[in-house]
Amino acid sequence: MDKITLLQSRRAAVIAAGSEIRRSVAALTDADSFVELSGFSYSKNEFYDAGAEGEGVVTGFASMDGYPVYIVAQNPAVLSGGVSRANCEKILRCLTLAEKNSTPVVYILGSLGVQIGEGVTVLEGLAGVLSKASRLHGVVPQFAVVAGEVYGQSALFAAAADFTFFMKEGVLAANSPLVISAKSGKNLPKEKVGGAGALGKTNLVSFEEESLSAVREKIVKIFDILPFCNAAVVENGADLNASAPALNENCTADALIDAVFDENSYVELGKSAPEVRCVLGRIGGISVAAVVFDGAELNEVNLAKVCEFVEFAGYYGLPFVSFADTLGLKADLCTNDSLALKAAFKYMEKFELLENAKISVVYKKAVGLGYTLFAAKSQGFDYVYAFANAKIALFDDAQGAEIEFAGQKADSAKLAQKYADENADPINAAKNGYVDNIIEPQFVRQYLIASLQMLLK
Amino acid sequence: MSHMLLETVTIIGGERVTDLTIAEGLIYALLGFIVTFIGIVVLIALLWAVGKIMGAVRTKRSEKKTAEKAETASEEELSPEIKAALIAAIAAYYEGEKPQCEFKVKRIKRL
Structure with missing residues (x-):
């Protein structure tokens, strides 16, 4: 019984750390259909000297209007969605299942970069997960939702995706907008650097949407059209x-x-x-x-x-x-x-x-x-x-x-x-x-x- | 020419038969024509008169019917179903006048 209580308290801590991102996942998927994967997978972060429950990412599978999908949701609430090796391994496990089951993937992106304390190790993790995303390209449809600020190599998930949705507050940049702005000799707000309107020549913006329910509606419509799903x-x-x-x-x-x-x-x-x-x-x-x-x-x-x-x-x-x-x-x-x-x-x-x-x-x-x-x-x-x-x-x-x-x-x-x-x-x-x-x-x-x-x- | 107007006599079986003169023949023929034409004219007049009478009767009847119909129409509005049928009939009529594609698309069976 103690073990059960312990499990419940541990689970509550993980869910509390990702309550916001779980709401986003719920808005995209059918009610109560999300099943989390690697729910307790997180590493002790030596740089920040703290355990990060749920790491910066929540993964799992769910359905959207009955169509099955795998979900990878970066969680900006934990270490600013900072990417770590454990984080990448969690994503990799999810993508491996998507490949095995030929199931579309939806990324909800929101990360300010990598957890720099891990050094090159995190780059290895990113290389592994991004190469898997590239292998999935053309095999299963991939959707990316730029829900918040997405900086650094996480932006490559948007490039790997077949369809990228920009929310109103979505900003995507290969580097920090501050750095880009400074190097360009300008003082630009982040939206002018990586907002949907600023990326007019990149082919990275498939849709601009006001809400996650509108994103869901569009993804379902695409599923309805694609012979892959229908x-x-x-x-x-x-x-x-x-x-x-x-x-x-x-x-x-x-x-x-x-x-x-x-x-x-x-x-x-x-x-x-x-x-x-x-x-x-x-x-x-x-x-x-x-x-x-x-x-x-x-x-x-x-x-x-x-x-x-x-x-x-x-x-x-x-x-x-x-x-x-x-x-x-x-x-x-x-x-x-x-x-x-x-x-x-x-x-x-x-x-x-x-x-x-x-x-x-x-x-x-x-x-x-x-x-x-x-x-x-x-x-x-x-x-x-x-x-x-x-x-x-x-x-x-x-x-x-x-x-x-x-x-x-x-x-x-x-x-x-x-x-x-x-x-x-x-x-x-x-x-x-x-x-x-x-x-x-x-x-x-x-x-x-x-x-x-x-x-x- | 004068001998043609003379009366001629033919003896048939010992009996004496007086032949018609040409003039008499012409007169009879003329009389025949006149009687025939008068008959035709009478018949035409009769038919014309009957036609006129019948036409007048028909016109009267149709006027009566139209008046009755107009009264009915003004008294009762056309039902939506009849209106729809009329519109559909008119639309179908004009549809026939629109240019049509050379073929009709039908679902085909995949081989």
Whole structure:
């Protein structure tokens, strides 16, 4: 009986040390579903001369709307979430189980760095756990919630994750924001260094959310969409033959997404490069990864975003649809002296590895490299559709007119129009077999569903 | 020409039969035509008159019916079901006029 009482008091101490983080876990998971792992695993911390109950991390498994998940929650209440060797071993055990059971992982991040008293030992621990996270990449979906301040190597969990959620108070930085700020010769608040708004080019911010219940809702929606967790085709009551006459009049990226995807069955991810919109959703009940270009000029940031998304589609066997409204690489020094070309090639590599359906819809324009990468039949697209009013050309109108009609004295806008009329009509590409069909915008959904059904693996 | 107007006589079986002159023939023919045309005109007039009468009767009846219907409609509002049916019928009619996709998507069986 004494042992039972002792157990209860020990457990109470552990729970008290992590009451805040346990509330976060509870908000994310189904009620009373969380089962803790390594509940008594913690080390005596010589540097602080104190035992840290629960270490800086709580691990376990739970369910989210019935979907099983493993949870790794850094606990800022214990030693500021400081990472230790024991801490890493605890995470590693959890990730090993996730790998064994092919179960998604959710990280709730909040750590100011490592427990420096452990020296290099903690680096070994981090190396072990981060390499396990990298091995899980593409094997099971990983979600990271930047719930508070996340500094140092813990930030790499966000990089390893497929989806990263930033809470309002979330700050992510590879070093302390104070150090970064000082080294940059500026006096910036931490939000300006590592807040979601400050990380616009990193591809690290998938979603910004106000509450953990909103995070939970989105994760469940992703589970519903992913063939990894749910069926590749579901009967969700969507009308397979719904047309969208409004698209014939005005086809914006928003209107297109709204018309093509099943109602309330898609999520858009990635806060960086808003001109390239990565959408995960269902079209006629079929899971799809789609990239909707919104008048994009290509650069290293938006190409990296597409590349990562295509890689994800490949890992989880998703059909890929490109909605093209894109020019080639941006013609400036900054883009020229960047990783843009490398990113373009990386995308081609990832695209080649896609085994499921690959469909391109040129809904506005596909010009130059934009056509080569995201609409060219020879790139490997199974079907290529073009809207009747779309443009497919080697050059953009203005640039093409400058080259084609050099020396002609006429209004540049008229010359550009002349170039478009003569060269950019998709019928030219269709006559050569590069476009399978030129369609009315309002019927795009029907064409996509019919094609996806036939190509689905 | 004058001999054509003369009366001719034919002896058939010992009996003397007086033939009609051409003039008499023409007169009889003319009389025949006139009688026939008068008959036709009378028949046309009769039919026209009957048509008119019937039309008048029909118009009267339909006016009566319309008046009765209008009274009923103004007295009783159309039920929601009838309204819905009417709207559906009109929508279906105009649906037929909208451009349709060349094919209908149906769920296929995976092989």
